[in-house]
Amino acid sequence: MNGEFLVLLEQGFALMGIGMGFVFSFLVVLVFTMGGMSKTVQFLNKLFPEEVKVVEKPGKRANVSEDEAIAVAIAVAKAQG
Amino acid sequence: MNGEFLVLLEQGFALMGIGMGFVFSFLVVLVFTMGGMSKTVQFLNKLFPEEVKVVEKPGKRANVSEDEAIAVAIAVAKAQG
Amino acid sequence: MNGEFLVLLEQGFALMGIGMGFVFSFLVVLVFTMGGMSKTVQFLNKLFPEEVKVVEKPGKRANVSEDEAIAVAIAVAKAQG
Amino acid sequence: MNIADSLYKLWQSTGIANFVQPVDPSITSGFEQFLHQFGSPIMIVICLILLWLGIKKQFEPLLLVPIAFGGLLSNIPVADIAGPNGFLGIIYEAGIHKGLFPLIIFMGVGAMTDFGPLIANPKTALLGGAAQFGIFGALLLALCCFGFTLPQAGAIGIIGGADGPTSIYVTTKLAPELLGAIAVAAYSYMALVPVIQPPIMKLLTTKEERQIQMTQLREVTKREKIVFPLVVLGLCIILLPDACPLVGALTFGNLCKECGVVDRLSDTMQNALINIVTIFLGLSVGSKLSSDQFLTTQTLFILVLGIVAFSLATAGGVIFAKIMNLFSKEKINPLIGSAGVSAVPMAARVSNKVGLEANPQNYLLMHAMGPNVAGVIGSAVAAGILLALCN
C-alpha cells in the first residue's frame, strides 16, 4: 500500500462524501421545497378555484388530437351506417 | 431640429413611400393576375372538365391516412363484434 | 477508329465484365446462402418451436400503437353509447 | 485533490457563488455595473413572467413557452448553455444564424394555409397591403425618434407584419442583437391582437359600416389553388427576389398541400417537421434573451414601437377598406381590413367577433380570411424590401 494509492483513496472518498452529501442536500432541499410548493399551490387553488379547471380542460381536450377525432368520426359513421 | 434629423426623416419617409408603394404595386399586380388566372383556369376547366375531379379524388382519399384506416377498421370490427 | 477509342472500349468492356460478373457472383452466393439460411432456420424452428411465436406476438401487438388504441376506445365507446 | 480543494471547487461552481457577479472596476456606468452584477437573476424573473404569460394567459404558447424556457436556460450562470459550446448556442448557430428554421416553419405555415378565400375575392389582397403601413410607420419612428440605426429600424418595423417566422428571419439578417426583444414583442402582441385591435376598429368605423353584409364567396376550384402559389412566386421572382426565400418556402408548402399528390410531405410539414423546428427555434431564440442585450432602453422602445406598429397596421387596413368603399359599388365591411395584419387566424377571428357585436347575423370570418392570408404575403414582400434597402 504505497503513498499514491492513499492519495487516490483520499480523493475517491472525498468525491464520494462530497457527491453523496451534495445529492442528498439537493434532494432534502427539494423535499422541503416540494412541501412548500404543494401548500402554496393548494392555498392558491382555494383562492382561485375555477381557474384551475379552465386550464385543465382544454389540455385534456387537446389530447384527443384531430387525427383521432377524424378516425373516430369515420368509425362512428361506419359503425352506425 | 437639426440637419441630421431631417436627413433621417427624409430617409424614413422615402422608405415608407417606396415600401408601401412597392407592396401595393405587388398586390395590385397580384389582384389582376389572380383575376386572369381564375378566368384561364375556368376556361381550361370547361375544356377538360373530368380531369379536375380525377386530380381531386385521390388527394382526398389520401387524406385518410393508413393509420386512421387501421384504427377505423379495428373500431368497426370491435363495434360489430 | 483510333487507339484512344479502343482503350476506352477495353476499359468499358472490362468494367461491364467485372461488374456483371461481380453482381452475379454476389447474388449466386446470396441464393445459396439464403437456401442454407432457410434450412437452418427451419431446423431451429423445429428445435425451439414456441419461442418463435413469443417473439412474433409482442411485435404484432406493438403495431397497434397507443394513439390508435385511444381512437378505437373512444370510437367503440361512442358507437355503443 | 483533497476534500477541501474539492469542496472549494464545488462551491466555485454553484449558482449561489456566481449568481451575483462581483463589481467590475472597468465598468464606469452605474447602470451597466448593476446589469453586470444582477442581470442574470433579473432576466430569469422576466423569463418566468413570459412563461406565465404563455401558460396561464395562453399568449402564443407554442412559441412563448420554448422562448421563455430558452431564456431561462441561457441566463444560468456558469453553465453557458447559450455559449458557442452550449447546446442552445449550437442549435442557434445551425438553425437560426443562416435563417433555416424560420423558413422551414414558413413551409409548414404554407402547408396549413388555405388561400381559397383570397382567390375567391382577389381585391381583398389590397387590405393585406394597407396593413403593412404598420411596418413602415414603426420603421420611421424607430429611425427618426428613437435613435435606432437603419437595419435595426427595419427589424423593429417588421414586428408590424405580425408574422413570427418573417420577423425572426428579417431580424436575424438585419439586427441579430435585437432578436430576443423583437421575437418576444412580435409573439406577445400577436397574442394580444384581440385586445389591441377592437378599440381601434370601433374608433375608425361607424355602426352602419360595421353592419355591412358581404355576398357569399364563390367556390374555388382545385386548379386555381394549385396555380396560385406559383403565381405568387412568379411575381415575387420578377419583382423582388430578396423576398424569395420567404415567399418560396411559403408557396412550396402551399403547393404541396394543394397539389394533392404529395400528401405525405404536406402532412409532415404541418406536423412532425414544424413541431420539431418550433421547439428548437423557440429555445434558440430564447437563448438571445441575455441581460446585456435585453435589459436596455432599446427593449422598452421596441415594446412601445411594437404596439405602435400593430395599431398603425390595424388602422391602415380599416381605413383603406373605407377608401376602397368610396370607389367600389360592392361595399366591403371595413372590419375585415384589420385582418390584413396577418396574425393568422387570430386577426380574422377578431374581425368576425367585432362584426357579430354590431350584427349578430353577420359572419365575417371567411371574408376576413382573404386579407388575413394576403397579409402574410404582404409582410413577406415588405420583408424583402427591408432586406434589400436596410443594410
Next chain:
Amino acid sequence: MNIADSLYKLWQSTGIANFVQPVDPSITSGFEQFLHQFGSPIMIVICLILLWLGIKKQFEPLLLVPIAFGGLLSNIPVADIAGPNGFLGIIYEAGIHKGLFPLIIFMGVGAMTDFGPLIANPKTALLGGAAQFGIFGALLLALCCFGFTLPQAGAIGIIGGADGPTSIYVTTKLAPELLGAIAVAAYSYMALVPVIQPPIMKLLTTKEERQIQMTQLREVTKREKIVFPLVVLGLCIILLPDACPLVGALTFGNLCKECGVVDRLSDTMQNALINIVTIFLGLSVGSKLSSDQFLTTQTLFILVLGIVAFSLATAGGVIFAKIMNLFSKEKINPLIGSAGVSAVPMAARVSNKVGLEANPQNYLLMHAMGPNVAGVIGSAVAAGILLALCN
C-alpha cells in the same frame, strides 16, 4: 440615402433588372453567351414542366415536386438561394454532399420493404442481377460513344439501377456536377416504367411464355426475415465493403422492421424521418438544376443514355429469365425478369399487368416482388463496384 437612391437600389434588386444578364465580353462562345444571358429563365420554364409532370402526370411526385421546386428557387436571380449562404445551398452541403440524406432514405426504404417473396424463391435473385446489365451497358456507351469521363459514365450508368437514393448517392460521390440531370432522369424514367417496359417485354417473349403460371410461394417465417438482412450485410462486408453504407442502411431499416422489438423506430423511419428527409433531399437536389450545368448537350446525352439503361435493364432481366428456363425444370414466367430493374414496386406491377393481358387468371405480382427487391440489392452492389472502380 434619399428617395432616388433607394428607388435605384430597389430597381437594381428586382428580378426584371437581373433576369437577363448583360453580355459578358469575356465569353467567346455564342451558345455560352446565350446561356449566360437567358439560362435562368429557361431553367425556370423547365422546372415548371417538371412540376407539371409531377403534379399532373404523377411522375414520382414525392420527389419530382420538391426537385422541381428546388430548381425553381435556385434559378431566381439575385436571391442566390442555392449559393453557399442560401438555404438550399446550406441544406445541400449538410445533407447531400457527404451522402447523409440518400442513406437515411435508404433506411426508410429498408423499413418499408418485405423481402419475403425473395426468401421464398431465392433463385429469382438472379433476375435482379441480370437487370443490372442496364447499368454497365449505359456506362459503356457513355464512356466510349458520348465522351464522358469514367466517373461521369459510372454515375450515368447507375440511372439503370432504377433506384433514386442509390443514384443520388453514387452521383454525389462520382460526378456531383451531373446530379441535377441524373436525378431528373432517374426519377422521370422510374415514373415511365409502365410506358418503357411493356413493349420490350412483349418483343422478347412469346405469348406462351407470358402465360406461364408459377407455383404459389411458400410462407416465410419471422426468423428467416430477421436473419436475411444480416446475411445480405454479411456477404456485402466480405465481398464489397464499398457498397456497405448503402446496403448497411437498407438492411438496418429492414432489420428494425422485421425484428418486431423496435416498432417505434421502424415506424419513424417509414414516416416522419423519410418524409422530412425527402423534402430536403428533393429541394437540395433541385438546387443543382443550374443552367450552366443542366442546359448542356451532356444533359441530352444523359436523357438518351437513361432510357437506354432502363431498356437494357428490362431486356437483361427478361432474357436472363428465358436462359434460366433452359436449365431449370420449374419454369419461371420471363415477365417477372423485367421487375429486376427495381423501381419498387412499379416494375413488379408492370410484370403483373402484362401477365394479366396474356392470361387474365395469372397474378404475377408476388412472384415479381422477388426480383424486384433483389434488384435493389443488385443495384446497391453495382453501386459499390462503381464507387470502387470508377474514381
Next chain:
Amino acid sequence: MNIADSLYKLWQSTGIANFVQPVDPSITSGFEQFLHQFGSPIMIVICLILLWLGIKKQFEPLLLVPIAFGGLLSNIPVADIAGPNGFLGIIYEAGIHKGLFPLIIFMGVGAMTDFGPLIANPKTALLGGAAQFGIFGALLLALCCFGFTLPQAGAIGIIGGADGPTSIYVTTKLAPELLGAIAVAAYSYMALVPVIQPPIMKLLTTKEERQIQMTQLREVTKREKIVFPLVVLGLCIILLPDACPLVGALTFGNLCKECGVVDRLSDTMQNALINIVTIFLGLSVGSKLSSDQFLTTQTLFILVLGIVAFSLATAGGVIFAKIMNLFSKEKINPLIGSAGVSAVPMAARVSNKVGLEANPQNYLLMHAMGPNVAGVIGSAVAAGILLALCN
C-alpha cells in the same frame, strides 16, 4: 485501366482481402498485434451477440439494436463508415460530440415522465438520492483499484445512475474513449435490472419489511405538476449549474407535457423527435465500438464495475429506506428503495413484483414510481457534480 488492373483494384477493395490486417512490424506487443490483425472480425461477432441480446432477449432493444448495428457497420474494413467522412462519423460529430442527442432524448424523457407520485410523497425523493451511492462507490473502485484516471472513473461511475442519456452525456464530456463500453454496459444492465435487483433486495430485507403496506397516494393538482419542473430547475440553477443542461432538458420536456397548452410540441418530443434522435444516437454510439477501444481489459473492468455500481445503488436505496423507517412513524416498504436507481420504469416494476411475492395484495408500483423518477433527478445532479469535479 485494363481488365487485370480492374480486377486487382476490385480484389484490393473486397472485405476478404482486408478483413485480416497484415502484421504491423511497428507493434511490439503480441496482444496488440493480435487486435490489429483480428480486431474487426471479433468486434463484428460481439455486435452480433449484442443484436441477439437486443432482439431475442429484448435487452433495451430501442437502443441496443441501433448501437449493435452501428458497431457492425463501423467495423467493416475499407468502408470506414465511422471515420470523419463516413456517415456514422458525421452523425457522431454533429450529434454526440457536443452533447446534443442525449439532451434531446432527455427532453423526450421529461415529456413522458409523470412526477405526480413524487410530488404526492416528497420524502421518497431521498431514496432516489441514496441510490446514487452506486455512482460514487463504483467511481471509488475504478479510481483506486482498477487504475482508471479520475475523468474515466467518473464516467464509469455514472453507469450506476442507470440512465442512458445521462451516461452518454457525461461520458462524452469526461472520457469519450470509453463511450462504446459504457453505453453497452449501461443499457445491458438496465435491461438486467429484473435479474440483478431481486436477490439484493431480498437479502437486505425481512419478510415482514417486504409486507409493509403503504397508504394510498393523494391526488396531485395540475398546478403542482406545472410548478414542479420549475422548482427542480430553480434548485439546480442555485446549487449546481453544471447539471443544468441535463436538468433543463428534462424539466423543459416535463413542463411542456404538464402545462397543457403546447401538446403539439409535447407529443412530438415523445414520438417523432425522440425516435429520430434515438436512431441516430444508437447508430453513432455504436460507431465507437472499435476494436482498439473495446477489446481491452478496461472494457472487462467496466463491465465488472457496472454490475457493482448497479448492486451498490440497489443496496443503497433499500438500506436507506430502512434507515428512514427508524426515524419515521409512517413506515415505508424498503422494497421501493431499490427503485431509486432509475432505470424507469423497470426498477419500479421490480419493486412491485418482489412486493407481490411477499404479499399478493400489496401493489407498490405507484409508491415505487416516486423514488424511481427522483432517481432520474438524482443521477442528473450526480452527473453535474462529476462534470464539475472530475476534469
